[in-house]
Amino acid sequence: MNMAKSTLHRRCKECAIKLHTNALKPYLTEENKKTRLRFCLSMVELSSLTSQPILKDMYNYVHVDEKWFFLSKESERFYLLPEEREPLCTCKSKRFITKVMFLAAVARPRFDATRSEEFMGKIRIFPFTFKEPAKRNSKNRAASTLETKAITTVTKEIYCSYLIEKVLSAI
Structure with missing residues (x-):
């Protein structure tokens, strides 16, 4: 295995093999x-x-876009001071890390007659989450304490309600 890797590397240096990267393009x-x-x-x-x-x-347009983010990574690098303890990061399974969807709304920035910025164009970023009371006590919180949970399946109805209730009210 190591031999093939070094042969490939040598052939690349000798220009016997041409490297090529292929970016996916949308099929239209x-x-x-x-x-x-x-x-x-x-x-x-x-x-x-x-x-x-x-x-x-474009003053009457608002652009919205959504993006999924993982709450944590499988492996993360930390820089700690000597007196700091190593953080304990846990989840139920490394294969099923919780994802949260965010909806961002932006518009064109606005300037006054003297070219001073009146509105920077950022409206807001909305996480697709809900609050739910805890079912039982734990060492971290008491029962019925409100917990923020991610909406794991964002449907058309949820997306439309976010546009109407959150984005339009923020505008």
Whole structure:
């Protein structure tokens, strides 16, 4: 095994083997391409088409995006002072680490006449979580203490309720 690895390395140095990385690209059908083109054209001001085309100012748009994050990693590096104790990180299974979904909402930044920033464009980031009372006592908390738990399955209904109740109220 080690012999093959060194032979491969030597052949790469001798330029006998060409290294290549291949990034995945989305497969777009003709209909996908037409839809993307229609969207791009919808962002152009119609009154400016005859002369120099100008894009819409996008002041009335809010962009939302979601991202899943793991609550912890299987292995994590810590830098500790000599007097600090090593942290104890536990979970029920290394194969099933809890994930939390976040929804981010942003808009175009706004400036006044003197180019001072009035609004930076960040609306808010919303975690898909809920609060639930603890069922029994433990060494960490008393029974009926509210615990924050992740919503593990985000459905269309939950996503829509977050858009309506949280994002729209934050705007």
